[in-house]
Every structure is written in C-alpha cells, then in structure tokens.
Amino acid sequence: MRQRLIRGGLGVLVFLALAEAATRLEIIKSSVLPPMSAVVRQAVLLTADSEFLRDVWATLYVWAFGMVITVAVGVPLGVLLGSLPAVNRAAKGIVEFLRPIPSVALVPLAIVIAQSDLGMKTTVIVYASLWPVLINTMYGMQEVDPLAKETLRSYGFGRLAVLRRVALPSATPFIATGVRLAASVGLILAVSAELLAGGSHGIGVFILRQSSGIDTLDEVLAAAVWAGAIGLVVNQALIQLERTMFRWHTVRTEAAL
Amino acid sequence: MKPRTLLSWVVRVLSVVWLPVVTVVVWQKVTAAKQEPFFPEPLVIWERMRAAWFTGPASHLWMNEEATSNWFASLGRMFTGWVVAGVLGIILGVALGRSQRVSDYLDPLLQFGRAMPPPALVPFFISVFKIGTQMQLATIIFGVIWPVLLNSIDGARSADRVKLDTALVFGMSRWMVLRYVILPAAAPKIFAGLRLSLSLSLILMVLSELVGSTNGIGYQLLRAQRDFDVPQMWAGIVLLGVLGLVLNALFVLVERRVLAWHRGSQGMA
Numbered sequence: 001m002r003q004r005l006i007r008g009g010l011g012v013l014v015f016l017a018l019a020e021a022a023t024r025l026e027i028i029k030s031s032v033l034p035p036m037s038a039v040v041r042q043a044v045l046l047t048a049d050s051e052f053l054r055d056v057w058a059t060l061y062v063w064a065f066g067m068v069i070t071v072a073v074g075v076p077l078g079v080l081l082g083s084l085p086a087v088n089r090a091a092k093g094i095v096e097f098l099r100p101i102p103s104v105a106l107v108p109l110a111i112v113i114a115q116s117d118l119g120m121k122t123t124v125i126v127y128a129s130l131w132p133v134l135i136n137t138m139y140g141m142q143e144v145d146p147l148a149k150e151t152l153r154s155y156g157f158g159r160l161a162v163l164r165r166v167a168l169p170s171a172t173p174f175i176a177t178g179v180r181l182a183a184s185v186g187l188i189l190a191v192s193a194e195l196l197a198g199g200s201h202g203i204g205v206f207i208l209r210q211s212s213g214i215d216t217l218d219e220v221l222a223a224a225v226w227a228g229a230i231g232l233v234v235n236q237a238l239i240q241l242e243r244t245m246f247r248w249h250t251v252r253t254e255a256a257l
Numbered sequence: 258m259k260p261r262t263l264l265s266w267v268v269r270v271l272s273v274v275w276l277p278v279v280t281v282v283v284w285q286k287v288t289a290a291k292q293e294p295f296f297p298e299p300l301v302i303w304e305r306m307r308a309a310w311f312t313g314p315a316s317h318l319w320m321n322e323e324a325t326s327n328w329f330a331s332l333g334r335m336f337t338g339w340v341v342a343g344v345l346g347i348i349l350g351v352a353l354g355r356s357q358r359v360s361d362y363l364d365p366l367l368q369f370g371r372a373m374p375p376p377a378l379v380p381f382f383i384s385v386f387k388i389g390t391q392m393q394l395a396t397i398i399f400g401v402i403w404p405v406l407l408n409s410i411d412g413a414r415s416a417d418r419v420k421l422d423t424a425l426v427f428g429m430s431r432w433m434v435l436r437y438v439i440l441p442a443a444a445p446k447i448f449a450g451l452r453l454s455l456s457l458s459l460i461l462m463v464l465s466e467l468v469g470s471t472n473g474i475g476y477q478l479l480r481a482q483r484d485f486d487v488p489q490m491w492a493g494i495v496l497l498g499v500l501g502l503v504l505n506a507l508f509v510l511v512e513r514r515v516l517a518w519h520r521g522s523q524g525m526a
Contacts, residue, residue, distance in 0.1 A: 004361050011362035032385050090276035097277070100501020101494055102460040104467065105475070108482035109490045113295045184372070192376040196467055204376065211380035220380055228373030235372060 016040070034218040042222035051206075056226065058201035062118060063183075063190045066125030070182055074130050075175055078137025083167065088138070095134075103128035103189055107196045117200075121193045128189045129182035133175070140174025141167060173246040180238040187231050203227050297488045302495060305488040310496075331473040334390065335462040338397030342458075343451055346402045350409020351435070351443060360410060371407065375400030375461055379468055388469035393462070400461040401454040408450030412443030448512045455508055459501055474500075 016036045022028045023035040046052045081088045103124050114120035144167045152162045194204025207223050210216045281299055288298040297305075310324035317325065353360040379396055386392035416439045424434045466475025474493060481489035 004364070007358070007361040008365040012365050014362075015366055086272065089272050093273055093277040094280060097498055097502060100456060100459070100505055101498040102456075102463045102501065104460055104464045105478060105494050105497045107467065108478050109295075109487070109494065112482060112485065112487065112490070188374040188376060191374045192464055195376050195379065196464075207377055207380050211384060217381065217384055220384075224373060224377040224381065227377040228369055231372035231374060232369055 038218040039221045042218045043225050046222055055201050055203050055206040059190050059203040062121045063186055066122050066186050069126050070129045070133055074133030075137050078134045082138040082141025099131050104192050107193055111197050124193045125186045125189045129186040132181035133178040136174045136178025140171030144170050176242045183234055184231055295487055297491055301488050302491045306492040327472050327474055327477055331462055334393050335458050338394050339455055339458040342398045342402040343405050346405030347409050347447055350406045351413040354410040354413025371403035376464060383469055392469055393465035396465040397458050397461045401458045404453040405450040408446045412446030413439055416442040452508055455504060
C-alpha cells in the first residue's frame with residue numbers, strides 16, 4: 001500500500017516535470033500548452049478567488065440537486081420494474097429507445113423550453129444519470145435470493161413486507177453502485193450544460209468566460225483540474241462509503257455499465 | 258409453425274410492444290389536443306424528419322444530400338475517435354496490466370484523467386486545435402479512452418496464473434502467450450469498456466459539434482435552436498436515439514460473435 005502511494009506520487013511528479021520541461025524547452029509552444037508550474041500556480045490561486053468559489057458552489061449545487069431527483073425517480077422506478085416482470089417487459093422497448101439518446105443533445109431543446117436555468121440544467125443531468133441508477137436497481141432487484149423471499153412468504157409475510165425486509169436491503173449495494181456511476185455522469189453533464197448554455201455561475205461558465213480572454217489558458221486548465229479533482233474526491237468518497245456500509249456484500253461494479 | 262407456438266410467439270411480441278405503442282398513441286392524442294408549441298405531435302416530428310432528410314432517391318435509401326453529408330460527417334468523427342481511442346486503450350491497457358510496477362506509477366494519473374469531465378477541456382482543445390475536426394477528435398478520444406484503458410488493465414491482470422505458467426513451460430513465445438492466454442482472458446472486460454466508450458463517443462460527438470462545427474447532426478441541432486425550430490430539434494433528438502439504438506445493437510452482435518468463440522475455446526480448455 002505504502003509502496004503504491006510512493007510510486008503513484010512519483011508518477012505524478014515525473015509527469016508534471018516532463019510537461020514542464022516540454023514547454024520550457026519549447027518542444028511544445030507555451031501558447032499551446034502553458035507550463036505546468038503556471039497551471040499549478042493558478043490552481044492554488046483559484047482557491048482564494050471568491051468568484052471561482054462561487055462558480056464551484058453553483059456547479060456542486062445543480063449537481064447535488066440533480067442527484068437527489070435522480071435517486072428519487074430512479075430507485076422507485078427500478079424497484080417497480082425490477083419486481084414486476086410483466087411491466088418490465090412492456091417498458092423495455094421505451095427504455096431501450098430513450099437510453100441511447102445522448103443527453104447533451106437535449107440541451108438546445110431544454111434551453112428553449114425550460115423556464116429557469118436551474119430547471120434546464122437539472123433536466124439534462126437527471127436524464128443522463130437516471131439510467132445507471134435505474135438499471136442497477138433493476139439488476140439488484142433481480143439478484144435477490146429467491147430462497148429468502150420464499151421463506152418470508154411461507155411465513156405469511158405480504159408482498160410489501162417481503163419487499164421491505166428482503167428485496168430492498170439486498171438491492172441497496174447495487175443501488176449504491178448505480179448512484180456512484182450516476183454521480184460521475186452527472187458532473188460531466190453539469191459542466192456540459194454550463195458550457196453550452198452559459199448562465200451566471202458554474203465551473204463551466206468560468207471556463208467559458210476565461211477561455212474568451214487572451215493568455216488565460218493556464219486558468220482554463222486550472223479550473224478543469226479542479227473539476228477533475230472534485231469528481232475524483234466524490235467518486236472515492238462514494239467507493240469508501242460503499243465499502244464500509246456494505247462490507248457484507250461485494251458488488252461486481254462492472255455488472256451494469 | 259404450429260398454431261400453439263405461433264400463439265405464444267404473438268403473446269410474447271405483444272407483451273413487449275403494447276406499452277411503446279400505447280405511449281406513442283397517447284403522446285399523439287395529448288399533444289394534438291393541447292397544441293403546445295414546445296411539444297409537437299409525433300406525426301409532426303416524423304413529417305419534419307422526412308422533409309429534412311428523406312427526400313432523396315430510392316437508390317440512396319431515400320436519404321437526401323442534407324442527410325448523407327451531415328450524418329456521414331458525424332459518424333465519421335465518432336468512429337474515428339472511438340477506433341483510435343480503442344486501439345490506444347487496448348494496447349496501453351494490456352501492456353500496463355502485465356506490469357504491476359508501471360501501472361502503480363501511473364495509477365493516480367489515470368484515475369485523475371478519468372475523473373476529469375471532458376467538456377471542461379473542450380475550450381482548451383479549441384484553443385489548441387482551433388474549431389474543426391482535430392478539436393472534435395481530441396475531445397472524443399480524450400473522453401472515451403478511459404473505460405477501454407482501465408478495463409483492459411483490469412482484464413489483462415485477470416489472466417489465469419496456471420495458464421500463464423503452463424504457457425511458459427511449453428515454451429510459448431511472448432506473442433503466443435499474448436494471443437492465446439492474455440487477450441482471451443481480457444476480452445470480456447475489453448468489450449465491456451468498448452461498449453461504454455461507444456455510447457460515450459456518441460455523446461461527445463454531439464457535444465463537440467454543438468460547440469465548434471460547421472456540419473454534422475449536432476450542428477443541425479444548434480442551427481434549429483438558433484432558428485427556434487422546435488420540431489427540428491425533436492427530429493434531431495429522435496434521430497440520435499435511433500442511431501444510438503442501432504449502434505448498440507450492432508455492437509452486441511459483434512460482441513456475441515467474438516466472445517462466443519472465446520467461450521467455446523474456454524470450454525474446450
């Protein structure tokens with residue numbers, strides 16, 4: 001573990017040094033790729049930039065809002081489809097058609113239709129991140145141990161009781177995996193929507209604003225680095241949460257990509 | 258066909274088809290009754306799709322110039338980006354998967370690269386490559402390489418120790434080990450990565466055309482938005498849905514063929 005950390009750290013340092021050397025030695029023009037030291041410096045400076053912090057908060061806000069709605073819609077729908085095979089078969093045609101529609105393609109229409117900026121962004125985020133949650137929930141519902149279900153049923157528990165006591169608990173690790181996948185998709189869509197629609201605040205708005213200036217490429221990249229860092233931290237946090245909460249269960253994460 | 262099996266076949270088809278049909282009919286009735294400008298009737302959308310793209314000769318499957326030029330531009334970008342990312346991802350991934358040390362050094366960088374939302378880099382790519390195909394390809398390749406790369410690493414790592422040792426004992430060359438032991442072991446994971454990348458490349462193709470392009474399906478969407486042409490936007494969205502559906506179905510078909518061979522060979526071994 002320690003060795004891996006040291007090696008990983010070394011890898012990052014070597015990468016930064018190489019990129020820095022490439023620009024310093026003019027192998028890559030600094031107007032094309034700003035020196036890494038400048039990007040890192042800007043990334044540090046941005047943490048004290050109140051305007052940028054407001055942008056970060058705005059992105060986190062629509063992202064979190066989108067996630068809440070995604071879970072509120074996706075989980076009940078997944079439970080419904082996962083526990084009623086007849087409904088599932090009937091809905092399959094609709095799901096298979098809606099799922100591949102790339103959600104960024106909805107941005108132009110959502111801009112025209114939506115009454116508010118928040119509504120537009122949330123719609124786009126929810127549309128994209130709904131699928132991992134829905135599919136994983138359905139998958140989890142189908143993986144429920146039939147023996148446990150039958151046991152409860154033979155003890156005279158009703159359908160809802162079986163759902164609450166057996167099906168839902170055993171599906172939660174799958175749901176958690178779905179939410180984690182949805183979170184990373186949601187961040188991509190939040191930034192996309194900001195980039196395409198503008199608006200007053202957001203990481204995407206910041207990047208858009210800065211990229212129209214001259215010699216601001218280091219700031220653009222620094223903001224992108226922060227977007228990546230936020231995604232990484234949230235992803236790792238969710239993985240950690242899954243590991244501690246569902247120690248009794250190891251989910252195959254690739255199950256429902 | 259016996260009447261019994263025919264009947265059960267009809268029941269099976271109906272159980273899948275009834276809800277989509279009902280949905281479209283209800284959608285049509287409701288939108289026709291309400292006449293909301295933002296939610297056109299499905300028939301209007303269909304009519305618009307026909308007028309925009311399907312006025313051509315039968316020899317071109319009725320596709321007109323507008324359709325072929327824009328669709329091929331979009332699909333060309335998407336496939337080029339996907340194939341380049343796929344080849345790079347598999348080669349790098351298998352190499353890294355076979356060397357624990359090298360992948361230890363690179364792991365944080367790869368995790369970070371994957372976490373970086375590709376749209377955040379679009380302005381950077383625009384300033385480097387200017388608006389056009391290069392920038393679009395850069396966006397697509399950067400965005401879709403991660404699932405293939407990380408899955409290939411994982412897959413190559415999962416090669417069976419006993420099989421590797423057996424290959425060593427039999428004096429198989431490195432290439433043969435790669436071809437007959439490592440790649441078959443990694444194939445299911447690689448395909449899972451490729452499939453995810455394919456749907457991602459559709460998204461990034463549209464994104465890159467929405468921000469910087471002069472043709473393509475995404476560009477048509479943008480033009481429709483500027484003209485406030487709501488039915489045309491719906492038409493574009495439906496088209497992309499159909500495209501995604503077809504691409505995924507084709508991929509599953511190819512995957513089944515390739516992995517069926519793989520399963521067979523495993524069964525024999």
